Amino acid sequence: MTGPQPSAAGEPLVSVVGVDAGGAPPHPVVAPLLARAGLVVGAARHLAVVPVPAGAATIVLGPLAPALDRLAAAVVAGTPAVVLASGDPGFFGIVRRLRAAGLPIRVLPAVSSVAAAFARAGLDSDGAAVVTAHGRDLRPALNACRALPAVAVLTAPGAGAAEIGAGLVGWPRHLVVAEHLGTDAERVTWTTAEAAAGRAWADPHVLLSLAPADIAGPGSPDPTGGGAPTGGEAAAAEAGPVGGHLPPGVGPVRGDNQPAAAPAGGWALPESAYDHRDSMITKAEVRALAVARLRPRLGRLIWDVGAGSGSVGIECALLGAAVIAVDRDPTAPVAANAARHGVHLRVVTGEAPAALRGLPDPDAVFVGGGGADVLDAVAVRRPDRVVVTLAALDRVAPAVHLLRAAGYAVSGSQLAAARLADLPGGSVRLAATNPVVVLTGERP
Known part of the structure; x- marks a missing residue:
């Protein structure tokens, strides 16, 4: 077996001690650990608030590599060492790096700063x-x-x-x-x-x-x-x-304890799940493909341009993405639909492309409304992905050429769904929905 190993007594020689962000007293074993430490590593502010023994060597953390080398040498020499860290060192902290270096560690967390x-x-x-x-x-x-x-x-x-x-x-x-x-x-x-x-x-x-x-x-x-x-x-x-007291108006978090998980109710929801006008809504079958192409997840920002009911943007938000919904109609039901589904969208009312100016750069954009000028304004912002839905065939080729000229690799499909519908006497038929072309532009 190679690499630094625990002491002969079976206990790790490197103790990782959390310095409490909440001001609580330290774990009772911290004092004896420090008393016998031959090496103490930590930020200057941590070294200043713990009783470092007079004979112990100290390393003020800056670049981590030199400290890792000294800790590894201490383990080989059999010298007990203490690493000081903020709060819970295993929570976005130094524990991951120490383990990756193969150091035998014992972690004594404190209250995290969060x-x-x-x-x-x-x-x-x-x-x-x-x-x-x-x-x-x-x-x-x-x-x-x-x-x-x-x-x-x-x-x-x-x-x-x-x-x-x-x-x-x-x-x-x-x-x-x-x-x-x-x-x-x-x-x-x-x-x-x-x-x-x-x-x-x-x-x-x-x-x-x-x-x-x-x-x-x-x-x-x-x-x-x-x-x-x-x-x-x-x-x-x-x-x-x-x-x-909490300021009035601070809302509760989601009750399912999964703030960025896939929604329990799924996605590509039926049109009845949204308020919309005159069937002006991206149909579920088309929405399923559009959302898949947008790749929403926590940490990404998506624009829904020509949002209308907001169904595409809302389903991206349900999957953890940040969403800006843009629509020229101040009475569009996007905000009400977002509240209905318990997600938070930023709604921008205005005519694209002018309404897009000044918005933070997106990772992906869904263009469900507007002409070539809107698509051009989107492409200029260079999002990783652009998804466009078109019902008019004469607009398909210009959109493809525009995206390719902007440096995007373009793929596309026509979706023509037929849904089950009841007939008298218990029989069923297929009722066709309007065919829609879905274009995806992706930056190489």
């Missing part, structure tokens, strides 16, 4: 999604906040409350920013996306993104649902909601 943030805000956290923006692209974490009603984000410098707040402008969200948890400088601020974007925040901090109970419909000027402080009020909300 749990502490929810607790300090006086909120329940069951059903909330937890994502990280630390050391990776910010967009998936931002899109999770756009898509889901309750999200906790582990932030990093340059990928924190200011940047996420800027990306959430236009989505009705309450934000809670928890700074310096477990220290004398701890501060919990209830604010709005706009206010969060306009100020600096101390690192490290945890961001909670919460959707109001009543999502504002098209044209509503109030992105807070009437509950969170705005503008200058945000600075006065440092200690949290008045009297410790």
Whole structure:
């Protein structure tokens, strides 16, 4: 057997100790572990708050590779070592890297910063999604906040409350920013996306993104649902909601405890599951293919252009994607349908392509309405995928040529479904639906 092994007594020589973000006393075995440690590794702020023995060597974490080398050497030499980490080291923490390095470890977690943030805000956290923006692209974490009603984000410098707040402008969200948890400088601020974007925040901090109970419909000027402080009020909300109470309008998370799982009711739902006008809705058979081609999932942003009933965008949201629904009709039932299905869409009322200007860049776009100018405006934004449905055959070839000229590989199918319909006497027949061409443009 090769690689670092446990001590002769069978206990790992590397103890990974969580430094509590909630201020609770440490696990009772931490003090004796530190007392006999020959090497202690951790961030400067962690080394400053634990009793490091005078004879122990210390490594202040920066680049991880040198620390891993020193820990491996300590294991080979039989020197007990302690690694200090924030909260629960196995939750988006250092445990994964230590195990990948083959180090024998024992983990003593503390209260995670996410749990502490929810607790300090006086909120329940069951059903909330937890994502990280630390050391990776910010967009998936931002899109999770756009898509889901309750999200906790582990932030990093340059990928924190200011940047996420800027990306959430236009989505009705309450934000809670928890700074310096477990220290004398701890501060919990209830604010709005706009206010969060306009100020600096101390690192490290945890961001909670919460959707109001009543999502504002098209044209509503109030992105807070009437509950969170705005503008200058945000600075006065440092200690949290008045009297410790939740602002009115913060909505519950989904009750199935699966915020980004496949919906229990499935997708490609019948048209009767949506309010629509004059049968102007993407039929279930076509919608099944369109949604499959859009590849919705948590972390992706999808535009539904010419949304109408919003059936395509809603089913993408049910599968975890963030969705912007664009429609020129202010009375389109998309917002009501989204509320009916318990998902949160950003609804933009306006005529495309002008209404698309200023929207955040999408990962995929469904074009269910509009002409060549709309498709051209979409292609210019270079989403990974564009899905177009066309009933008029004379529009198919121009759409194919436009997408190919924009650098997309194009595939297409015509769907002509025939549905069972009852006849008198108990017999059945097939009733044809209008054939529709589905085009998919994919960037190589």
